[in-house]
Amino acid sequence: MNVCDCYFKSGCPPHTSSLRAQTGMRVITIGIDPHKSSHTAVVVDTTDHKISLRRFVVNAGTFRQLMRWCEQWPERRFAVEGARGLGRTLAQQLAAAGEDVVDVPSTLSARARLLATGGDRKTDPADALHVAQVALFRQDLRPVEPEDQTTILRLLTERHDDPDQSAAPVRAARDRRPHRLRGDPAAGGVPAHAAR
Numbered sequence: 466m467n468v469c470d471c472y473f474k475s476g477c478p479p480h481t482s483s484l485r486a487q488t489g490m491r492v493i494t495i496g497i498d499p500h501k502s503s504h505t506a507v508v509v510d511t512t513d514h515k516i517s518l519r520r521f522v523v524n525a526g527t528f529r530q531l532m533r534w535c536e537q538w539p540e541r542r543f544a545v546e547g548a549r550g551l552g553r554t555l556a557q558q559l560a561a562a563g564e565d566v567v568d569v570p571s572t573l574s575a576r577a578r579l580l581a582t583g584g585d586r587k588t589d590p591a592d593a594l595h596v597a598q599v600a601l602f603r604q605d606l607r608p609v610e611p612e613d614q615t616t617i618l619r620l621l622t623e624r625h626d627d628p629d630q631s632a633a634p635v636r637a638a639r640d641r642r643p644h645r646l647r648g649d650p651a652a653g654g655v656p657a658h659a660a661r
């Protein structure tokens with residue numbers, strides 16, 4: 466019994482693309498556990514058997530390396546953990562290239578990991594495998610759509626509209642400090658006659 470048998474009680478069949486129905490080919494799922502310095506990818510087939518595993522160091526050529534490695538599976542679907550967060554760049558590159566990509570929330574992959582290991586041990590290959598398993602057995606995952614240029618430009622302008630945005634919490638804390646001292650002048654060592 467694998468983790469998906471325990472976790473996905475609905476008994477739903479694995480999600481497959483419409484291309485499989487048209488061509489009769491087996492669709493594989495590529496689960497990706499993204500990090501800042503590396504991406505780990507695990508390939509599973511429709512019966513949840515692990516076919517391949519590869520770790521990619523993040524650099525300018527990572528996306529090309531991933532696509533070259535995936536050419537051996539023409540019927541494929543990508544599952545990226547945290548496609549709205551840390552995996553956003555990779556998920557957007559895949560979606561822009563016309564790939565079938567779904568977002569696997571980290572909470573779902575964490576549940577699958579917990580049920581599979583009985584604990585909280587984390588490894589990148591195991592996490593990527595659990596991402597692929599969740600995508601294989603869950604049909605309600607959000608598909609990743611490529612963002613258009615206006616969205617990208619809006620995100621860039623929002624970030625650069627306030628150059629002191631990162632200093633705002635420090636500035637607010639500094640501005641609150643004198644109020645605290647005025648509230649209890651004796652604690653600050655101010656003479657009683659100056660506090661009146």
